[in-house]
Amino acid sequence: MSIPSAPAVTSGRKSAARGGRAAGTREQLAPGGSRSAGYFFVALYVLLLLLLGVAPVVYAVYLALSGSGGLTSSFTSAFSDFRFASAFEHILEFMVIWLVSQTFLVVALVLMLHNLSQRVGAAFRFLFYIPGALAGAASVIVWLFMLDPTASPFGFILHWLGYAQFDNTVAPGNLPPIFAIMAFWTGAGGWIVVMYGALNNIPHELLEAAQIDGSNAFQTAMQIKLPLIRKWIVYMLVLSFAGGTQLFVEPTVLGSAALGVGISKYWSPNQLAWFIASEYDNFNEAAALSLVLLVLGLMVAALLVWRGRLFEVE
Amino acid sequence: MRSLIHRKLWRGHSLWAMLTVLVVAGASVGSALAVAVPSASAKAKTSSAPLVVWYDAARAAFVKEYKKTHPGANVKWVLYSGDANGDGTLQSKFALYNRVGWKPGVAPDVVFDEENYEGGWLGEPPYNDLLNLKPYISQSVWSKDDGLGDCLIDGKLVCLRNDDAANVLWVNTKLWSQFFPGQAPPTTWAQYAADGQALIKSHPGYYIGEFGQPWDAETYLWGNECPINEASGNQVLTDNPSSPNCTKIAGLIDSALGAFTPNGPFTTAWVTDGTAQKMVMDIGAIWQGSAIYASGTGSNGPGTNVMEAYPPPVATNGAHVTGSIGGGLWMVTSHTQQPKAAAALVEYMDTSPQIQENPTITQGLPAYAPDQDKWLKSLNGVFANSGATEAAIKKAAGEIWTGWSPVPWSVESIFGDVATPGLIAGGSFSSALTALSTNISSAAQSAGWQVKK
Structure with missing residues (x-):
């Protein structure tokens, strides 16, 4: 899978309702008829979730536990695969670079944008959002040209860095930052828009009161705005972590474009699972690997939700 | 209080929700398992089912010819990638058919595969x-097919070899006579490396070969009988990178590394740098001669009547052998309900003079020896000294070393992953040998093979 972009753009008001403060008043807002309409809409989602989310997980559990060598054999062979450690090492490097830079830059950019005038801010928000409008595989194609010193419009920078040809640019050590840059440009814009919506929801009186108390723009950003969008930052981290550990499209497309030089077919754990299933006909081991990713994602999500008090109702 | 009641209610809901999840999921697993078993009715339809043939774009002319000579044949033609560059299409489709069943008329009976080693992958x-x-x-x-080492596995014949992709020594006659006047092109790897060293000193920027591409192992190691990827039967692999057949050739390549271009012939850099015109020599497959050099436009090559094929260098142990890059395979799946008809189609495609002797239909040297002479005549006017070129190609075609085995992993992929990055970063071939061997061994063990050093 490619790195998921941020959720669809929401207005400030709508995002605030989902953000928590208004959630506690759900029962008062949903009497009789509208509540059944709510169940109807949720039912559609639940049905799809069951068919496309839960059922495959149950099937994966069944496959992982039905390996030819016994209940745990698929897990044992997955863990002892000589490609297992390197795939997780790659993804770890990528995640550290990407999550840290994305969190820092998105928050910094959105706080700065929020201080600009409405018109200028809107223009920048649109600008940041454009790269995210490209679907995962399409954006990788654009990056293929960007990274080839003989074809890139920024070839002079690559030459300056000492990269004479595409193979030099995509040297193994460069791959985690390259994928992090790709993921940032496709995902950050959407998150900036979402965060901006969250910032817009902060009551104007609160910001005015801070101003009257002598708070400057920086202090307001750090001490008023930042704590109020904390849950959205946690939300971004949860989704980004789950998406990032499943990195697939970027290394796959880049690998096939590099004609097999330097980027293996099992660079990331998700690719390794696909490789083992589709090129070694071993669906049991692939399912075991997929479950490792699922458990990892759930654990980190649970930790972030718990530590970030994401579902806490005030 | 209200929230407490709500929570209790929600717990009740969640129990139902969980039960529903399990029931739906169980049902979907059941249905998934159900499709894994081919139904009896599918088998009953066998006789009327068409023969399903998967072919690649380059074989479209074969199909056209077959249709002309076999009107009314009950064949369903399916165009697919040909598993080009080992993209894994066949492995993934076969894995899925192994789960859902090989339904006659839907699953392939005959497959053309562009990757020469995949007979070993799909047949074992x-x-x-x-x-x-x-x-x-x-x-x-x-038995008249050249290069059958890729198809004869543990006594079974799992494919027919469509074209022979033996490596020869391609020489740019103009550059050669200019840089090495009065000297004959090399016949041994030692002479080849010495010429490379001379070129580095006298004409830097000109090359004796490409290096850093995934198929280098097939060019230099296969071509020197290096036992790094040798199947010795019953899923046992011999992997001995310290054999002199491996270390000597790696040392010779290292001694002239500056005379090898890192540009692969399918990269943009190859075209923009005009690399094809700077290649004084190149060890490459028969098809590379016309695909890369004869063309004056597509690959920015030197054009026609410039390149000449010479026999590949004799191995450092004195053996007259060569490696092979590519060359397609015709295969029949073991699940076919019409093995006779499928085998007859494969035999026709592989040996028919109408197809294999016609250079407008087949672009590679036919593997089927009786068809080779007429096809070779088509090279007149393409290469310099066509008589000598034809003789060199025909000789090399029969000299492919059979010890480089078709196995269920891609040595090209492994070379590209572990050896090329080091070479690009300025490392040596000799130092890459160990990493290459370790990874081949690991891939073999992971595929359930035993490894002998």
Whole structure:
């Protein structure tokens, strides 16, 4: 899978309702008829979730536990695969670079944008959002040209860095930052828009009161705005972590474009699972690997939700 | 209080929700398992089912010719990638058919595969999906195919070899006579390396070969009988990178590394740098001659009547052998309900003079020896000294070393992953040998093979 972009753009008001403060008043807002309409809409989602989310997980559990060598054999062979450690090492490097830079830059950019005038801010928000409008595989194609010193419009920078040809640019050590840059440009814009919506929801009186108390723009950003969008930052981290550990499209497309030089077919754990299933006909081991990713994602999500008090109702 | 009641209610809901999840999921697993078993009715339809043939774009002319000579044949033609560059299409489709069943008329009976090593991948465990063609095709026919080392596995004939992709020494006659006047092109690897060293000193920027591409192992190691990827039967691999056949050739390449271009012939840099015109020599497959050099436009090559094929260098142990890059395979799946018809189609495609002797239909040297002479005549006007070029090609075609085995992993992929990055970063071939061997061994063990050093 490619790195998921941020959720669809929401207005400030709508995002605030989902953000928590208004959630506690759900029962008062949903009497009789509208509540059944709510169940109807949720039912559609639940049905799809069951068919496309839960059922495959149950099937994966069944496959992982039905390996030819016994209940745990698929897990044992997955863990002892000589490609297992390197795939997780790659993804770890990528995640550290990407999550840290994305969190820092998105928050910094959105706080700065929020201080600009409405018109200028809107223009920048649109600008940041454009790269995210490209679907995962399409954006990788654009990056293929960007990274080839003989074809890139920024070839002079690559030459300056000492990269004479595409193979030099995509040297193994460069791959985690390259994928992090790709993921940032496709995902950050959407998150900036979402965060901006969250910032817009902060009551104007609160910001005015801070101003009257002598708070400057920086202090307001750090001490008023930042704590109020904390849950959205946690939300971004949860989704980004789950998406990032499943990195697939970027290394796959880049690998096939590099004609097999330097980027293996099992660079990331998700690719390794696909490789083992589709090129070694071993669906049991692939399912075991997929479950490792699922458990990892759930654990980190649970930790972030718990530590970030994401579902806490005030 | 209200929230407490709400929570209790929600717990009740969540129990139902969980039960529903399990029921739906269980049902979906059940249905998934159900499709894994081919139904009896599917088998009953066998006789009327068409023969399903998967072919690649380059074989479209074969199909056209077949249709002309076999009007009314009940064949369903399916165009696919040909598993080009080992993209894994066949492995993934076969894996899925192994789960859902090989339904006649839907799943392929005959497959053309562009990757020469995949007979070993799909014909051995865990796949075992290829038919042994020996009972269906006469030995007097299949034994005339060159390069059958890729198809004869543990006594089974799992494919026919469509074209012969033996490596020869391609020489740019104009550059050669300019840089090495009065000297004959090299006949040994030692001379080849010495010429490279001379070129580095006298004409830097000109090359004796490409280096850093995934198929280098097939060029230099296969071509020197290096036992780094040698199957010795019953899923046992011999992997001995310290054999002199490996270390000597790696040392010779290292001694002239500056005379090898890192540009691969399918990269943009190859075209923009005009690399094809700076290649004084190149060890490459027969098809590379016309695909890369003869063209004056597509690959920015030197054009026609410039390149000449010479026999590949003799191995450092004195053996007259060569490696092979590519060359397609015709395969029949073991699940076919029409093995005779499928084998007959494969035999026709592989040996028919109408197809294999016609250079407008087949672009590579036919593997089937009786068809080779007429095809070779088509090279007149393409290469310099066409008589000598034809002789060199024909000689090399029969000299492919059979010890480089078709196995269920891609040595090209492994070379590209572990050896090329080091070479690009300025490392040596000798130092890459160990990493290459370690990774080949690991891939073999992971595929359930035993490894002998």
